[in-house]
Amino acid sequence: MDISTNKDIKIKSYFSNRNVDSSSYANYSLPRYLSPFFNDSDKNLDILDIGCGLGQMLDHLKKSGFNNLYGIDINEESINECKKKDLSVEKINDIREYASKSTMKFDRIVMSHVLEHIDKEDIIDTLIHIKKYLLKDSGVFLLMVPNAQSYTGTYWRYEDFTHSVLFTAGSCYYVLKSAGFSNIEFIDPDGTKHMNPFKRIIIKLFVGFHKLKEDFWNKILQTSFHKTSPRIYTFELKVAAN
DSSP states (O other): OOOOOHHHHHHHTHHHHTTOOGGGGTTOOOOGGGGGGSOTTOTTOEEEEETOTTSHHHHHHHHTTOOEEEEEESOHHHHHHHHHTTOOEEEOSOHHHHHHHOOOOEEEEEEESOGGGSOGGGHHHHHHHIIIIIEEEEEEEEEEEEBTTSTTHHHHHHHSTTOOOOBOHHHHHHHHHHTTOOSOEEOSTTSOTTSOHHHHHHHHHHHHHHHHHHHHHHHHHTOOOOTTSOOOOSSEEEEEEO
16 A cells, blocks of 8 residues: 655645646746846856746746756656656755755756745755755855735745745845855845836835834834844745855
């Protein structure tokens, strides 16, 4: 009798059990906030997508002319779908194991909505391995995670059953700093990079009002935020570090 672990069950049919397939990304394009890190003048960047999913980002970069693209994932569905797109991908069991055996380092490493799936006690060590074994000295690590401080933060903690933890800007900064990353920058904190100038102004005004409301109620209820942590309200936190 095949006795699968709880982790195996969660991984095996992740996408199909969440009603996600390649058609979900039919109109995928690189988010505007990532564009500066993938300059058209250098198509030979060594790029690694950790948790490459169904290959939507790698496929887009490939069609955009980038040559050295690699992806890793623990999910068999992901790997099979990526191979249909003729992408260079590898099924792994553990990021740390892959990193410690890697003979290659990368100019860009993207880890989009993966870190929150890792067991909390393994997060910093996983980031240490990425920094030490996979990222070039001049490389950039691009991390995206759901934002616990967003309006839908609690929803996203539980909407995906495989989430182990969510992050605020402060805790995201903490784990990166603890893993040895520096030059940690939150990208597009207002989520307005893709908007026209007028809409950006309107959104920033509303965000400003929201902060004032929070400050008011914090004072009334005698609660607070960690003062040195950025207050970011977008659905996801986007970070660049090296």
